[in-house]
Amino acid sequence: MDPIKTKIQTRSKETRQEIWGQLLSYAAIILIVAVVCSIFMFVASKGLATFTKDHASLRDFLFTTDWSPTTMGKDGRPLVGALPMIAGSFGVTVLAVIFATPFALGTALYMTQLAGKHGQKLLQSVTELLVGIPSVVYGFIGLNVVVPFVREHFGGSGYGILSGAFVLFVMVLPTITSLTVDSLRAVPSHYQAASLALGATEWQTMYKVTLRAALPGILTAIVFGMARAFGEALAVQMVIGNATLMPHGLLTASSTLTSVLTMGIGNTVMGTVGNNALWSLALVLLLMSLLFNLVVKWIGRKGRI
Amino acid sequence: MDVGKYDLNDTEILQFDPQQTELALTTKDLQVYYGKNHAFYDGSLQFERYKITSLIGASGSGKSTFLRSLNRMNDGVARVTGQIWYRGLDVNSPQINVYQMRKQIGMVFQRPNPFSKSIRDNITFAVRENGIKEQKKLDEIVETSLKQAALWDEVKDDLNKSALSLSGGQQQRLCIARAIAMQPDILLMDEPASALDPISTLKVEETMMELKKNYTIIIVTHNMQQASRVSDYTAFFHLGHVIEYAQTKNIFTFPQKRATDDYVSGNFG
Numbered sequence: 001m002d003p004i005k006t007k008i009q010t011r012s013k014e015t016r017q018e019i020w021g022q023l024l025s026y027a028a029i030i031l032i033v034a035v036v037c038s039i040f041m042f043v044a045s046k047g048l049a050t051f052t053k054d055h056a057s058l059r060d061f062l063f064t065t066d067w068s069p070t071t072m073g074k075d076g077r078p079l080v081g082a083l084p085m086i087a088g089s090f091g092v093t094v095l096a097v098i099f100a101t102p103f104a105l106g107t108a109l110y111m112t113q114l115a116g117k118h119g120q121k122l123l124q125s126v127t128e129l130l131v132g133i134p135s136v137v138y139g140f141i142g143l144n145v146v147v148p149f150v151r152e153h154f155g156g157s158g159y160g161i162l163s164g165a166f167v168l169f170v171m172v173l174p175t176i177t178s179l180t181v182d183s184l185r186a187v188p189s190h191y192q193a194a195s196l197a198l199g200a201t202e203w204q205t206m207y208k209v210t211l212r213a214a215l216p217g218i219l220t221a222i223v224f225g226m227a228r229a230f231g232e233a234l235a236v237q238m239v240i241g242n243a244t245l246m247p248h249g250l251l252t253a254s255s256t257l258t259s260v261l262t263m264g265i266g267n268t269v270m271g272t273v274g275n276n277a278l279w280s281l282a283l284v285l286l287l288m289s290l291l292f293n294l295v296v297k298w299i300g301r302k303g304r305i
Numbered sequence: 306m307d308v309g310k311y312d313l314n315d316t317e318i319l320q321f322d323p324q325q326t327e328l329a330l331t332t333k334d335l336q337v338y339y340g341k342n343h344a345f346y347d348g349s350l351q352f353e354r355y356k357i358t359s360l361i362g363a364s365g366s367g368k369s370t371f372l373r374s375l376n377r378m379n380d381g382v383a384r385v386t387g388q389i390w391y392r393g394l395d396v397n398s399p400q401i402n403v404y405q406m407r408k409q410i411g412m413v414f415q416r417p418n419p420f421s422k423s424i425r426d427n428i429t430f431a432v433r434e435n436g437i438k439e440q441k442k443l444d445e446i447v448e449t450s451l452k453q454a455a456l457w458d459e460v461k462d463d464l465n466k467s468a469l470s471l472s473g474g475q476q477q478r479l480c481i482a483r484a485i486a487m488q489p490d491i492l493l494m495d496e497p498a499s500a501l502d503p504i505s506t507l508k509v510e511e512t513m514m515e516l517k518k519n520y521t522i523i524i525v526t527h528n529m530q531q532a533s534r535v536s537d538y539t540a541f542f543h544l545g546h547v548i549e550y551a552q553t554k555n556i557f558t559f560p561q562k563r564a565t566d567d568y569v570s571g572n573f574g
Contacts (some may be wrong), residue, residue, distance in 0.1 A: 190418040194480070197378060198431035198487060199408035208430065213421055 047283030050276040056080045067244040069277035080277045084246045089256040091161040093229040096168035104176035112184040130174040139238030142167035156251030159241030172225040183217020227292040233258035257281045311564040313546045329354040329521035335387035357522040359532035362542030368525045376410040377403045411489035415496040417476035419468035427468045428486045454482035455512045474505020494524040541565045
């Protein structure tokens with residue numbers, strides 16, 4: 001028998017490695033998919049129980065403002081009006097991102113287009129540092145600095161959506177900045193060269209060419225910032241006042257989905273209507289983060305050249 | 306063949322008589338440094354108006370560096386000393402408004418680099434920034450520059466299409482159209498056809514022949530056939546020196562210097 005012929009027909013170390021590697025990666029994928037699916041299923045089954053088992057109405061949940069799950073309304077259904085929390089969550093998120101985006105854009109433009117090596121390094125480490133600060137520290141600073149500041153300069157008790165937005169502003173700033181930096185760096189330098197060669201100034205080039213080319217990346221950065229703001233619990237909870245009332249302005253005490261969740265989940269008993277209602281809030285959060293992800297995907301597809 | 310053994314200071318540079326020839330651009334003692342690295346030595350060249358001048362030479366010979374210095378695209382990248390005379394002004398001096406100067410001395414790059422905008426917006430970008438907003442005037446500019454760049458017939462029905470959907474050759478002609486929309490005096494072209502296929506190259510060359518009626522063109526090229534096809538004058542660059550500058554037909558048929566001879570006959574490079 002020809003030894004080469006035998007060799008190429010039998011399994012060797014390489015084929016076994018190949019199979020083993022494939023098995024490992026498939027196992028990892030299956031595990032991750034299983035974890036994600038079970039999280040969704042778990043939260044969904046708990047969250048939907050409010051409506052199936054406890055007979056709360058979905059319409060009440062989304063559009064009314066009475067949050068008192070353990071008491072029954074006139075129609076015999078539990079009062080699970082989550083609109084105040086939904087409004088609070090959106091309020092702090094949108095405001096924080098509106099505050100943060102201009103600063104993030106400016107910082108990112110400075111870092112990529114204007115700063116020298118040292119400036120870049122310095123700002124890079126500053127933004128990285130901001131990411132690393134634990135949220136309880138942000139909350140604590142918010143409590144001691146932002147709340148009195150808002151009380152003195154804007155009025156009210158100082159607790160409310162505005163304070164939450166200020167704290168979140170600092171927290172989402174590094175997220176938006178660093179993703180914007182990445183997308184600005186990805187703009188091919190020949191775009192800038194072409195623009196400058198046409199006699200455009202640095203500013204015109206930055207504003208009309210570089211920023212435009214990086215726009216999909218910047219939008220993605222903003223959506224990621226929103227996702228971060230929407231999901232933040234502790235720091236917001238410390239400054240927002242935690243009243244499950246419909247916010248009447250930016251300065252009255254209100255609450256977010258996350259703050260009600262963290263405050264309440266330890267004080268309710270598994271399987272009761274109060275507990276299930278909190279799971280419904282968690283389901284809303286989960287669906288929102290799914291939505292943010294889909295938006296990012298969609299922007300990515302739109303922006304591809 | 307040992308490339309290093311040519312005498313780099315033994316040069317043959319064509320001199321025009323400014324009384325007889327209209328000059329578009331003149332460089333005098335131009336030197337370029339990248340940090341401590343002296344990349345280009347002592348370039349004193351005159352460029353005749355409404356002619357095409359080729360700059361040829363091997364990679365690293367300094368021809369692109371020289372070209373990019375002419376409209377100050379090397380600002381912030383390299384240090385350029387010496388003078389660049391344009392309309393009686395030294396444009397290599399600090400008080401020059403480089404943005405206005407670049408509108409007169411336009412540039413087309415090696416890789417087609419249209420913006421990710423529509424064909425129309427690519428051309429009107431710089432014109433709008435320059436203050437022209439009137440729609441009729443803009444349409445006129447779009448049409449004439451696309452016609453001059455020999456692209457009009459191919460795109461006239463689809464001006465709102467993304468420029469990035471064009472073929473490489475079309476993109477490059479769009480970049481030429483974009484440059485001439487500003488109605489510059491001089492067009493600098495940095496290997497404009499090296500990323501294109503032969504047919505697109507031919508079209509770009511035809512465009513250049515057409516353009517030289519109204520513009521002075523200085524082109525860097527690796528392609529010696531291209532230099533001999535399109536240009537009136539040719540400068541041969543070697544290791545940061547201009548070795549020989551003459552009428553194109555003389556460079557290719559009777560090179561005066563051994564380095565030029567070896568290069569155009571393919572003995573190196």
